[in-house]
Amino acid sequence: MYQREFDKKLRVGLIGAGSHAYRNLLPALHYLPVTLTAICSRGEEKLRRTQEEYHCSCYTSTTEMYEKETLDAVIISVSPEMHPALAKEALERGIHVFLEKPPAMSSEEVRQLLAAGKDCVVSVGFKKAYMPAAVKAREIAASPKYGGLKSMLAVYPMAMPANGREVLEKREVTNWLGNGCHPLSFLLSVGGKVRRVTSCCGQQGQGSVILEFENGVVGTLFLADGPQPLEQYQLFAPGWNLMIDNTDTVILNRGIPFSYADTDNFAPPGEACGAVMWRPQNCLATLENKALYLQGIVPELELFCRAVMTGEDAGFTSLAFALEVMKVYEAALCSQGRSVEIEKG
Numbered sequence: 001m002y003q004r005e006f007d008k009k010l011r012v013g014l015i016g017a018g019s020h021a022y023r024n025l026l027p028a029l030h031y032l033p034v035t036l037t038a039i040c041s042r043g044e045e046k047l048r049r050t051q052e053e054y055h056c057s058c059y060t061s062t063t064e065m066y067e068k069e070t071l072d073a074v075i076i077s078v079s080p081e082m083h084p085a086l087a088k089e090a091l092e093r094g095i096h097v098f099l100e101k102p103p104a105m106s107s108e109e110v111r112q113l114l115a116a117g118k119d120c121v122v123s124v125g126f127k128k129a130y131m132p133a134a135v136k137a138r139e140i141a142a143s144p145k146y147g148g149l150k151s152m153l154a155v156y157p158m159a160m161p162a163n164g165r166e167v168l169e170k171r172e173v174t175n176w177l178g179n180g181c182h183p184l185s186f187l188l189s190v191g192g193k194v195r196r197v198t199s200c201c202g203q204q205g206q207g208s209v210i211l212e213f214e215n216g217v218v219g220t221l222f223l224a225d226g227p228q229p230l231e232q233y234q235l236f237a238p239g240w241n242l243m244i245d246n247t248d249t250v251i252l253n254r255g256i257p258f259s260y261a262d263t264d265n266f267a268p269p270g271e272a273c274g275a276v277m278w279r280p281q282n283c284l285a286t287l288e289n290k291a292l293y294l295q296g297i298v299p300e301l302e303l304f305c306r307a308v309m310t311g312e313d314a315g316f317t318s319l320a321f322a323l324e325v326m327k328v329y330e331a332a333l334c335s336q337g338r339s340v341e342i343e344k345g
Helices: 019-031 044-054 062-068 083-091 107-116 132-142 164-170 175-191 297-310 319-335
Strands: 010-015 034-040 057-059 073-076 096-100 122-125 151-157 194-201 207-213 218-224 232-237 240-245 249-253 275-278
Touching (some): 010 297, 019 034, 019 096, 019 297, 034 044, 062 083, 073 297, 083 107, 096 297, 107 319, 122 297, 122 319, 132 175, 132 232, 132 240, 132 249, 151 175, 175 207, 175 218, 175 232, 175 319, 207 319
Parallel strands (some): 010 034, 034 057, 073 096, 151 218
Antiparallel strands (some): 151 232, 194 207, 207 218, 232 240, 240 249
16 A cells, blocks of 8 residues: 555654665655654754655654654664664653664663563564565465475575674674674574574685574575675475575475486476466566565565554564574674574573
């Protein structure tokens, strides 16, 4: 749907008017049941230019914004160091919060947010868990017809800092913190909770992170090097495998009747075997081929709005899910070739 088609809307404030907020979050509001009431940002020049475009109230102080505006929710998109304090400030006023990823600098800070946000919805922008390709992958993996997931592979352009414990102690913002949550959130959304993590990387930070899930599934996150686009996910089971390529193509391979000595046709009669592919069509300017949907940005925000308006579960945007992602993030940093058990709770 589009914003003008909703009868009931949330009064929303945006905190942060940087590149991501401007390029992705503000345009995404066009498809959501919201009224953009205010924008707050410390960068006065960007704020002024954004106000000229969106014609809403603008502030350089969250305190002033809360004093002058009546808001149902805020969308916070600043640095992860600032996320917890800004989220708590909103929660103290009974305002629901959507946090861009990463939600904080540590799992302990997420636990603190869980304690602070009991009466409000707090969602985290794990868009890769809500891209349509990820939803299809979970459908196949959980279906009675297919199911039986045994292992997963994620390939993502990423490097692991060699001084992991120092990174945590000094609260350094690294690419592993900023973007590692993308493939991790996908893997955890499909496989569930992780019980053990082992990372093995070379001097430049490329290598593998092995995730052993509580349900017995094993996942490998391959930290790759190379030019964009470079993002791929694969799921493996005894009777099928599924591949997501570049977020916009899903291929389910169901195999064919096969005998090494006798099979002579890769496309045998019927439709019960072989591969099925899903991908957006691009001959029309429709929603399913827009990056805001393909990347999961509108779906994650849509779920947040529904959770606020109807009490629907926040799913893989919840703080409980964010805590599991952050625990795996920390364990991988500290592993350095040794297996690290994930703390429960």
